[in-house]
Amino acid sequence: MLLQDLQQRVRPVLVGIPALGLLAGFLARLLGYGGLAPAIWVAATIPVLLVLLAEIVTSLRRGDFGLDVVAALSMTAALIFGEELAAVVVALMYSGGQYLESFAEGRARREMTALLSRVPRTAMRHRDDGLEEIALDAIDAGDRLLIRRGDVVPVDGTVASRVAVLDESALTGEALPVQHRAGEAVMSGSANAGDAFDLTASRRASDSTFAGIIRLVEQAQRSRAPMARLADRYAMGFLVVTVAIASAAWFLTGDPIRAVAVLVVATPCPLILAVPVALVSGLSRAARHGILIKGGKALEVMSGIRAVVLDKTGTLTDGRPRLVSTEVAPGIEPDELLMIAASLEQASHHTIAQTIVAGARARGMTLATPSDVAETPGEGVEGRVQGYHVIVGGLSFVSGKLGISETSLGIAAGTPGSVMVAVAIEGRLAGVLVLADELRAGTETFLARLRTFGVERIVLATGDRQDVAREVTRGLPFDAVRADLTPDQKVTTILSERKNGPVMMIGDGVNDAPALAAADLGVAMGSRGAAASAEAADVVLLVDRLNAVLPGLEIARRSRRIALESVYGGIGLSVLGMIAAAFGHITPVQGALIQEAIDIAVILNALRALQDKPASGHSLSPDQIAGRERHSAAQNANLV
Structure with a gap:
């Protein structure tokens, strides 16, 4: 975490150094101090190169191999053979691309502060005919606690008053309040929806249900397999082609400058720049639809979903009686x-x-x-x-x-x-x-349209009773219905569905948070859902409509397609430039300028992801979706 924070702070500086150095070198030439320009460009390149080499070493230790190696080779070769201008141009484009990518990754990503904030920090304990406020860590089994209206139950225990009315929807998925009589067990994390009551603690806070859910979320996030950057998937092949062409040019002609020109033209700026630009554009477009996607990786995963697991209460249904x-x-x-x-x-x-x-x-x-x-x-x-x-x-x-x-x-x-x-x-x-608690309007249409996006499996996973789940899903195109699930069993469901491909989990309650964190892509109903699920998820729907997932899927697929177009186009143009450089038709500086033209072309193409055009003719705009839902809701109201 500290390394990531440091990188976020350093990246803007790394963009500024080569940019200022490039301008300073040209200014020195204009003022008649042309001999200083190469030294200025070298000084502006070295900080970027040193940081790049350190990142490469760190990545290789983790077993990762990316396009950064090609950028490091081109900068190093340009400096060694006296092509300082080409080196600083490459440094500027590389650092700029990294900054854009880090912006895409950091967009809307927050830590799980909201989940932790739901955990009560203190509790009211009966002591000597009075009440005292104590920290959660001070609660022991057998302590008698006062749970006021609206309080979250801090520990597992049994009801010590005549009756307690609890909202357990965040834990079990049951939308309606549940009445517990004296002596019945209740779970931590549920909220008091009735009058104040007394609770006899049965265990310490650290051993209670809600604390276990938090641990499940943290474990699921740690165990999720990391996803390589889209551009890095082409790194090895591109590096082999680059080194082969550069080595052949040097070996056959004896001119190392041709090899430098090949490396400069091969600098993978189209990949480094175009991919994050397309993804950031997709993130911005999704935000206009009320879909908060937490970074480029989440957007890329969203484009390839093959299985969808849905919660019931607050997701498939309205969540309110x-x-x-x-x-x-x-x-x-x-x-x-x-x-x-x-x-x-x-x-x-x-x-x-x-x-x-x-x-x-x-x-x-x-x-x-x-x-x-x-x-x-x-x-x-x-x-x-x-x-x-x-x-x-x-x-x-x-x-x-x-x-x-x-x-x-x-x-x-x-x-x-x-x-x-x-x-x-x-x-x-x-x-x-x-x-x-009724189905959301348009649910059947939503489930049917999921199939058009390549979804092969649709599964309901709920903590509610089996008979309730069966009644709610009657007539709906579910491939499987799992009921009476605990939070860890929901995680198991996610893992079992992963054999069919990337899994998207859609939920809204605290009990969904571990599954959202474990899924390849977690989608939280953020309008009225629990803060815990919003923090654990990769995507948050800021509008209270399940159908909002559909524009998100379409935007993700289109953004990825545009990114791939930029990748293929950029690589193709770079290979043509490399061949021209190998035959001596392009100098290193000309190669850098040609690479800039390629960069501009692929970036302009990547920016098409900002355009709010549907990828297929059967898409519905947010207004159309909302209109259909209002019409369906009106029909339901007339039936009552």
């Missing part, structure tokens, strides 16, 4: 039932209560003010609305208040993953409100 249907008893209108229930639920802070209120207000309803409200945390609420005695809550809560068994309510079980909220008015069951 919505009112999907209303079932009423005879004599009750659906809107009347919803208005009365929502009016009473205004007095509750529970997530489901707020969902019901939001559903009523979305329909333009005017809600009444409730009175005589009494809430049983995590179970339900009762009170008076417009003079009527109303009870709203879970089936067991409402049946208990009515003094009958739950089966006597005569309510059929809902679909897996849905929540049934019963409403009783004046001592009798008036109806049921059904809430569920």
Whole structure:
């Protein structure tokens, strides 16, 4: 990390030294001090060459071999045989290319500070009839902790109060809050969605679930296989051709300057410059679509994805419960039932209560003010609305208040993953409100279009229950559905799918972070997703639309294709120049100038990646995607 930081700081300086040296040498000639120009150019070249040689040694120790060797050879040969101008030009183009590439790699890359910031730093512990704030490291098994509303549970433990309502979506993928009664175990990393409760710690913070997830992310990032730079893949072949032509020219003619000219023309500036320019252009274009791609390597991997693994909650589905249907008893209108229930639920802070209120207000309803409200945390609420005695809550809560068994309510079980909220008015069951976490609009179209980008496998990997996963994916073109997965099992799923080619993982929760880090390409739903997943991912969708992945795939494929065009075109022109130099038609300085012309040509071609043109006629613009989703959402709303 320290070496990378040092390189980031040195690169702008390395660009400035040969640039200023080149200008200073020409200025010396103009002022009549032409004898100083070669010395100035040598002085401006040497710092770049020394840094380059140090990087080559470091790379070779790691077993990496890149185009840097060709650049080092051309600079060294030019200095040895007195072609100082050619040497400084090569130094300038090389350092400029490296700076552009480092800019591409460093774009939007941040450390996992957000993941670590989610971990609570302190906890409230009961001690001597009072509360004390202590550091997480000071928590021991058996300590009784107070978990306030909105707090993240700091350690694994058991509920010591009558009831606790937790949002576990970041850990398990379950979109709806989960109620835990006294004595039940809860996991660290879940958030308190209800009233404050007491927790008895069962282990230390360092041994808890959330700490284990962080360790999984770090291990997955370390174990991910490094990807070579696109340009480096052609390094060995290009070096062999260059050395062969330069050696033949020197051996057959006895003129070392011809060999120098060959090396200067062969300086791989088209590869060093064009590839990062095309990739940075692709990154900029993707950002305009609300797709934050963290560097050129991520963009390149994105262009060759063969398998896609998706999380369910917050990715395939909206991640928020919505009112999907209303079932009423005879004599009750659906809107009347919803208005009365929502009016009473205004007095509750529970997530489901707020969902019901939001559903009523979305329909333009005017809600009444409730009175005589009494809430049983995590179970339900009762009170008076417009003079009527109303009870709203879970089936067991409402049946208990009515003094009958739950089966006597005569309510059929809902679909897996849905929540049934019963409403009783004046001592009798008036109806049921059904809430569920629904598929995102356009999901089926999105999955189908993934196939057009060469995706061969589409897999669902969720921590939710098997029956819920099966219900959600019914009729969708998934090749496999994996449910009830822990974070480490999601990583295993990623690794098993890698046999089919590069794997893209799309997720949004804390439990997705290890899998996002382990995948060849991690894509996080960054609009409402957990900060942990956004930090572990290579790509963050800044718009809350799964379909935004499609423009990203298209941009990545087009940017890579343009980069390859520049590579092939640049290499071809360089080889022609090398042959001309070998026959003595080009001097080293002329070779440097010709190389500059080649550089300009390939860079202009690489900049085409900035143009917002689709690679195929069947693409949808972001506005078209959003429009289709709004239309689909409107149709869904009309069905409710």
